[in-house]
Amino acid sequence: MNLAAYQRLIVGYHGCDASVAKKAIEKGEALLPSEKDYDWLGSEIYFWEHGPDRALAWAKQRCSQGKLKNPAVVGALIQLGNCFDLLDTRYTGILAPAFEELQKRLKFDGRDLPRNHGGDDLLRRDRDCMLLNWLLPQLEKEAGSQRFQTVRGMFQEGGAAFEGSGIRFKSHIQIAVRDPSCIIGYFRPA
Incomplete structure:
Protein backbone atom coordinates (compact mmCIF):
# COMPACT_ATOMS: atom_id res chain seq x y z
CA MET A 1 0.00 0.00 0.00
CA ASN A 2 1.26 3.47 -0.86
CA LEU A 3 1.30 5.70 2.20
CA ALA A 4 0.56 9.02 0.50
CA ALA A 5 1.16 12.07 2.68
CA TYR A 6 -2.06 13.64 3.89
CA GLN A 7 -0.96 17.27 3.72
CA ARG A 8 -3.47 18.89 6.00
CA LEU A 9 -3.04 21.03 9.07
CA ILE A 10 -5.71 20.71 11.72
CA VAL A 11 -6.29 22.20 15.13
CA GLY A 12 -6.76 19.56 17.80
CA TYR A 13 -7.72 19.75 21.47
CA HIS A 14 -6.53 17.41 24.22
CA GLY A 15 -8.40 17.18 27.54
CA CYS A 16 -6.11 16.71 30.54
CA ASP A 17 -5.19 17.92 34.01
CA ALA A 18 -4.13 21.57 34.35
CA SER A 19 -0.65 20.48 35.46
CA VAL A 20 -0.18 18.55 32.20
CA ALA A 21 -1.51 21.49 30.15
CA LYS A 22 0.89 23.88 31.85
CA LYS A 23 3.92 21.66 31.16
CA ALA A 24 2.95 21.21 27.51
CA ILE A 25 2.14 24.86 26.81
CA GLU A 26 4.76 26.63 28.92
CA LYS A 27 7.64 24.14 28.81
CA GLY A 28 6.96 22.33 25.54
CA GLU A 29 6.80 18.93 27.25
CA ALA A 30 5.28 16.22 25.08
CA LEU A 31 1.87 14.81 25.90
CA LEU A 32 1.95 11.12 26.74
CA PRO A 33 0.20 8.53 24.57
CA SER A 34 -2.75 6.60 25.88
CA GLU A 35 -2.12 2.85 25.85
CA LYS A 36 -5.44 1.46 27.01
CA ASP A 37 -6.80 -1.70 25.38
CA TYR A 38 -10.00 0.13 24.47
CA ASP A 39 -8.61 3.26 22.79
CA TRP A 40 -10.73 3.93 19.72
CA LEU A 41 -7.88 4.50 17.25
CA GLY A 42 -5.08 2.48 18.81
CA SER A 43 -2.46 3.50 21.33
CA GLU A 44 -1.40 7.10 20.75
CA ILE A 45 -1.89 10.78 21.77
CA TYR A 46 -5.55 11.73 21.35
CA PHE A 47 -7.08 15.00 20.18
CA TRP A 48 -10.57 16.16 19.25
CA GLU A 49 -10.39 17.81 15.82
CA HIS A 50 -11.72 21.37 16.19
CA GLY A 51 -13.46 20.36 19.46
CA PRO A 52 -12.29 22.41 22.46
CA ASP A 53 -15.64 22.14 24.27
CA ARG A 54 -15.66 18.35 23.82
CA ALA A 55 -12.10 18.08 25.14
CA LEU A 56 -13.03 20.14 28.21
CA ALA A 57 -16.20 18.09 28.82
CA TRP A 58 -14.07 14.91 28.71
CA ALA A 59 -11.56 16.40 31.19
CA LYS A 60 -14.40 17.45 33.52
CA GLN A 61 -15.85 13.93 33.36
CA ARG A 62 -12.44 12.48 34.29
CA CYS A 63 -12.28 14.97 37.18
CA SER A 64 -15.69 13.84 38.47
CA GLN A 65 -14.36 10.26 38.36
CA GLY A 66 -11.38 11.29 40.51
CA LYS A 67 -8.88 10.72 37.67
CA LEU A 68 -7.92 14.41 37.27
CA LYS A 69 -7.70 17.23 39.79
CA ASN A 70 -8.20 20.32 37.61
CA PRO A 71 -9.67 19.87 34.13
CA ALA A 72 -7.94 21.74 31.32
CA VAL A 73 -7.44 21.71 27.55
CA VAL A 74 -4.31 21.90 25.43
CA GLY A 75 -4.68 23.13 21.87
CA ALA A 76 -2.30 21.84 19.22
CA LEU A 77 -1.52 22.56 15.59
CA ILE A 78 -1.09 19.15 13.95
CA GLN A 79 0.23 18.22 10.49
CA LEU A 80 -1.56 14.95 9.69
CA GLY A 81 1.31 13.70 7.48
CA ASN A 82 0.91 10.03 6.54
CA CYS A 83 -2.61 9.61 7.93
CA PHE A 84 -4.61 6.40 8.21
CA ASP A 85 -7.87 8.25 7.67
CA LEU A 86 -10.98 6.27 8.54
CA LEU A 87 -13.06 8.82 6.64
CA ASP A 88 -11.39 7.61 3.41
CA THR A 89 -12.58 4.37 1.78
CA ARG A 90 -8.99 3.66 0.69
CA TYR A 91 -8.39 2.75 4.34
CA MET A 130 -6.46 -4.42 18.74
CA LEU A 131 -7.02 -4.40 14.98
CA LEU A 132 -5.42 -0.98 14.46
CA ASN A 133 -2.48 -1.74 16.76
CA TRP A 134 -1.88 -4.95 14.77
CA LEU A 135 -2.69 -3.67 11.27
CA LEU A 136 -0.73 -0.43 11.10
CA PRO A 137 2.69 -2.02 11.76
CA GLN A 138 1.81 -4.73 9.17
CA LEU A 139 1.07 -2.09 6.53
CA GLU A 140 4.21 -0.18 7.44
CA LYS A 141 6.34 -3.31 6.95
CA GLU A 142 4.85 -3.72 3.48
CA ALA A 143 5.57 -0.07 2.64
CA GLY A 144 9.19 -0.15 3.80
CA SER A 145 10.36 2.87 5.73
CA GLN A 146 7.10 4.88 5.57
CA ARG A 147 5.09 5.10 8.78
CA PHE A 148 1.54 6.15 9.54
CA GLN A 149 1.99 9.28 11.61
CA THR A 150 -1.65 9.85 12.55
CA VAL A 151 -4.98 8.04 12.57
CA ARG A 152 -8.22 9.96 12.03
CA GLY A 153 -11.75 8.78 12.63
CA MET A 154 -15.30 10.09 12.99
CA PHE A 155 -17.48 8.71 15.75
CA GLN A 156 -21.22 8.91 16.29
CA GLU A 157 -21.76 9.23 20.02
CA GLY A 158 -24.51 10.19 22.41
CA GLY A 159 -28.24 10.41 22.03
CA ALA A 160 -30.11 12.01 19.15
CA ALA A 161 -29.53 15.76 18.88
CA PHE A 162 -33.29 16.21 18.54
CA GLU A 163 -36.32 13.96 18.27
CA GLY A 164 -36.10 11.50 15.39
CA SER A 165 -32.65 12.75 14.33
CA GLY A 166 -29.79 10.66 12.97
CA ILE A 167 -27.43 13.37 14.23
CA ARG A 168 -25.88 12.36 17.54
CA PHE A 169 -25.24 14.88 20.33
CA LYS A 170 -21.57 13.98 20.98
CA SER A 171 -20.38 13.08 17.46
CA HIS A 172 -16.79 14.06 16.83
CA ILE A 173 -13.65 13.56 14.81
CA GLN A 174 -10.72 12.21 16.75
CA ILE A 175 -7.05 12.23 15.86
CA ALA A 176 -4.54 9.80 17.30
CA VAL A 177 -1.00 11.11 16.84
CA ARG A 178 1.48 8.24 16.47
CA ASP A 179 4.45 10.47 15.59
CA PRO A 180 4.83 13.41 18.01
CA SER A 181 6.85 15.35 15.39
CA CYS A 182 3.47 15.97 13.67
CA ILE A 183 2.54 18.26 16.57
CA ILE A 184 3.83 21.62 15.40
CA GLY A 185 3.09 23.34 18.68
CA TYR A 186 0.81 23.64 21.68
CA PHE A 187 -1.29 26.62 22.75
CA ARG A 188 -3.72 27.60 25.48
CA PRO A 189 -7.25 27.84 24.03
CA ALA A 190 -8.96 31.19 24.56
Whole structure:
Protein backbone atom coordinates (compact mmCIF):
# COMPACT_ATOMS: atom_id res chain seq x y z
CA MET A 1 0.00 0.00 0.00
CA ASN A 2 1.26 3.47 -0.86
CA LEU A 3 1.30 5.70 2.20
CA ALA A 4 0.56 9.02 0.50
CA ALA A 5 1.16 12.07 2.68
CA TYR A 6 -2.06 13.64 3.89
CA GLN A 7 -0.96 17.27 3.72
CA ARG A 8 -3.47 18.89 6.00
CA LEU A 9 -3.04 21.03 9.07
CA ILE A 10 -5.71 20.71 11.72
CA VAL A 11 -6.29 22.20 15.13
CA GLY A 12 -6.76 19.56 17.80
CA TYR A 13 -7.72 19.75 21.47
CA HIS A 14 -6.53 17.41 24.22
CA GLY A 15 -8.40 17.18 27.54
CA CYS A 16 -6.11 16.71 30.54
CA ASP A 17 -5.19 17.92 34.01
CA ALA A 18 -4.13 21.57 34.35
CA SER A 19 -0.65 20.48 35.46
CA VAL A 20 -0.18 18.55 32.20
CA ALA A 21 -1.51 21.49 30.15
CA LYS A 22 0.89 23.88 31.85
CA LYS A 23 3.92 21.66 31.16
CA ALA A 24 2.95 21.21 27.51
CA ILE A 25 2.14 24.86 26.81
CA GLU A 26 4.76 26.63 28.92
CA LYS A 27 7.64 24.14 28.81
CA GLY A 28 6.96 22.33 25.54
CA GLU A 29 6.80 18.93 27.25
CA ALA A 30 5.28 16.22 25.08
CA LEU A 31 1.87 14.81 25.90
CA LEU A 32 1.95 11.12 26.74
CA PRO A 33 0.20 8.53 24.57
CA SER A 34 -2.75 6.60 25.88
CA GLU A 35 -2.12 2.85 25.85
CA LYS A 36 -5.44 1.46 27.01
CA ASP A 37 -6.80 -1.70 25.38
CA TYR A 38 -10.00 0.13 24.47
CA ASP A 39 -8.61 3.26 22.79
CA TRP A 40 -10.73 3.93 19.72
CA LEU A 41 -7.88 4.50 17.25
CA GLY A 42 -5.08 2.48 18.81
CA SER A 43 -2.46 3.50 21.33
CA GLU A 44 -1.40 7.10 20.75
CA ILE A 45 -1.89 10.78 21.77
CA TYR A 46 -5.55 11.73 21.35
CA PHE A 47 -7.08 15.00 20.18
CA TRP A 48 -10.57 16.16 19.25
CA GLU A 49 -10.39 17.81 15.82
CA HIS A 50 -11.72 21.37 16.19
CA GLY A 51 -13.46 20.36 19.46
CA PRO A 52 -12.29 22.41 22.46
CA ASP A 53 -15.64 22.14 24.27
CA ARG A 54 -15.66 18.35 23.82
CA ALA A 55 -12.10 18.08 25.14
CA LEU A 56 -13.03 20.14 28.21
CA ALA A 57 -16.20 18.09 28.82
CA TRP A 58 -14.07 14.91 28.71
CA ALA A 59 -11.56 16.40 31.19
CA LYS A 60 -14.40 17.45 33.52
CA GLN A 61 -15.85 13.93 33.36
CA ARG A 62 -12.44 12.48 34.29
CA CYS A 63 -12.28 14.97 37.18
CA SER A 64 -15.69 13.84 38.47
CA GLN A 65 -14.36 10.26 38.36
CA GLY A 66 -11.38 11.29 40.51
CA LYS A 67 -8.88 10.72 37.67
CA LEU A 68 -7.92 14.41 37.27
CA LYS A 69 -7.70 17.23 39.79
CA ASN A 70 -8.20 20.32 37.61
CA PRO A 71 -9.67 19.87 34.13
CA ALA A 72 -7.94 21.74 31.32
CA VAL A 73 -7.44 21.71 27.55
CA VAL A 74 -4.31 21.90 25.43
CA GLY A 75 -4.68 23.13 21.87
CA ALA A 76 -2.30 21.84 19.22
CA LEU A 77 -1.52 22.56 15.59
CA ILE A 78 -1.09 19.15 13.95
CA GLN A 79 0.23 18.22 10.49
CA LEU A 80 -1.56 14.95 9.69
CA GLY A 81 1.31 13.70 7.48
CA ASN A 82 0.91 10.03 6.54
CA CYS A 83 -2.61 9.61 7.93
CA PHE A 84 -4.61 6.40 8.21
CA ASP A 85 -7.87 8.25 7.67
CA LEU A 86 -10.98 6.27 8.54
CA LEU A 87 -13.06 8.82 6.64
CA ASP A 88 -11.39 7.61 3.41
CA THR A 89 -12.58 4.37 1.78
CA ARG A 90 -8.99 3.66 0.69
CA TYR A 91 -8.39 2.75 4.34
CA THR A 92 -11.78 1.51 5.55
CA GLY A 93 -11.83 -0.93 2.62
CA ILE A 94 -8.87 -2.86 4.00
CA LEU A 95 -10.31 -3.27 7.51
CA ALA A 96 -12.56 -6.30 6.87
CA PRO A 97 -9.83 -8.44 5.21
CA ALA A 98 -7.36 -7.39 7.91
CA PHE A 99 -9.88 -8.36 10.59
CA GLU A 100 -10.28 -11.82 9.05
CA GLU A 101 -6.50 -12.28 9.08
CA LEU A 102 -6.24 -11.13 12.69
CA GLN A 103 -9.04 -13.55 13.68
CA LYS A 104 -7.14 -16.44 12.07
CA ARG A 105 -3.91 -15.53 13.84
CA LEU A 106 -5.57 -15.20 17.24
CA LYS A 107 -7.37 -18.52 16.78
CA PHE A 108 -4.10 -20.20 15.79
CA ASP A 109 -2.46 -18.77 18.93
CA GLY A 110 -5.41 -19.90 21.09
CA ARG A 111 -6.27 -16.32 22.01
CA ASP A 112 -9.71 -14.76 22.21
CA LEU A 113 -10.76 -11.83 20.09
CA PRO A 114 -11.90 -8.93 22.28
CA ARG A 115 -15.25 -7.26 21.73
CA ASN A 116 -16.24 -3.63 21.58
CA HIS A 117 -18.65 -2.82 24.37
CA GLY A 118 -19.99 0.01 26.48
CA GLY A 119 -23.59 0.57 25.52
CA ASP A 120 -25.07 1.64 22.20
CA ASP A 121 -22.08 3.95 21.57
CA LEU A 122 -19.52 1.14 22.11
CA LEU A 123 -17.44 3.50 24.23
CA ARG A 124 -14.85 0.80 24.89
CA ARG A 125 -13.30 -0.18 21.56
CA ASP A 126 -11.12 -3.15 22.52
CA ARG A 127 -11.60 -4.90 19.15
CA ASP A 128 -11.00 -1.76 17.08
CA CYS A 129 -7.91 -0.94 19.14
CA MET A 130 -6.46 -4.42 18.74
CA LEU A 131 -7.02 -4.40 14.98
CA LEU A 132 -5.42 -0.98 14.46
CA ASN A 133 -2.48 -1.74 16.76
CA TRP A 134 -1.88 -4.95 14.77
CA LEU A 135 -2.69 -3.67 11.27
CA LEU A 136 -0.73 -0.43 11.10
CA PRO A 137 2.69 -2.02 11.76
CA GLN A 138 1.81 -4.73 9.17
CA LEU A 139 1.07 -2.09 6.53
CA GLU A 140 4.21 -0.18 7.44
CA LYS A 141 6.34 -3.31 6.95
CA GLU A 142 4.85 -3.72 3.48
CA ALA A 143 5.57 -0.07 2.64
CA GLY A 144 9.19 -0.15 3.80
CA SER A 145 10.36 2.87 5.73
CA GLN A 146 7.10 4.88 5.57
CA ARG A 147 5.09 5.10 8.78
CA PHE A 148 1.54 6.15 9.54
CA GLN A 149 1.99 9.28 11.61
CA THR A 150 -1.65 9.85 12.55
CA VAL A 151 -4.98 8.04 12.57
CA ARG A 152 -8.22 9.96 12.03
CA GLY A 153 -11.75 8.78 12.63
CA MET A 154 -15.30 10.09 12.99
CA PHE A 155 -17.48 8.71 15.75
CA GLN A 156 -21.22 8.91 16.29
CA GLU A 157 -21.76 9.23 20.02
CA GLY A 158 -24.51 10.19 22.41
CA GLY A 159 -28.24 10.41 22.03
CA ALA A 160 -30.11 12.01 19.15
CA ALA A 161 -29.53 15.76 18.88
CA PHE A 162 -33.29 16.21 18.54
CA GLU A 163 -36.32 13.96 18.27
CA GLY A 164 -36.10 11.50 15.39
CA SER A 165 -32.65 12.75 14.33
CA GLY A 166 -29.79 10.66 12.97
CA ILE A 167 -27.43 13.37 14.23
CA ARG A 168 -25.88 12.36 17.54
CA PHE A 169 -25.24 14.88 20.33
CA LYS A 170 -21.57 13.98 20.98
CA SER A 171 -20.38 13.08 17.46
CA HIS A 172 -16.79 14.06 16.83
CA ILE A 173 -13.65 13.56 14.81
CA GLN A 174 -10.72 12.21 16.75
CA ILE A 175 -7.05 12.23 15.86
CA ALA A 176 -4.54 9.80 17.30
CA VAL A 177 -1.00 11.11 16.84
CA ARG A 178 1.48 8.24 16.47
CA ASP A 179 4.45 10.47 15.59
CA PRO A 180 4.83 13.41 18.01
CA SER A 181 6.85 15.35 15.39
CA CYS A 182 3.47 15.97 13.67
CA ILE A 183 2.54 18.26 16.57
CA ILE A 184 3.83 21.62 15.40
CA GLY A 185 3.09 23.34 18.68
CA TYR A 186 0.81 23.64 21.68
CA PHE A 187 -1.29 26.62 22.75
CA ARG A 188 -3.72 27.60 25.48
CA PRO A 189 -7.25 27.84 24.03
CA ALA A 190 -8.96 31.19 24.56
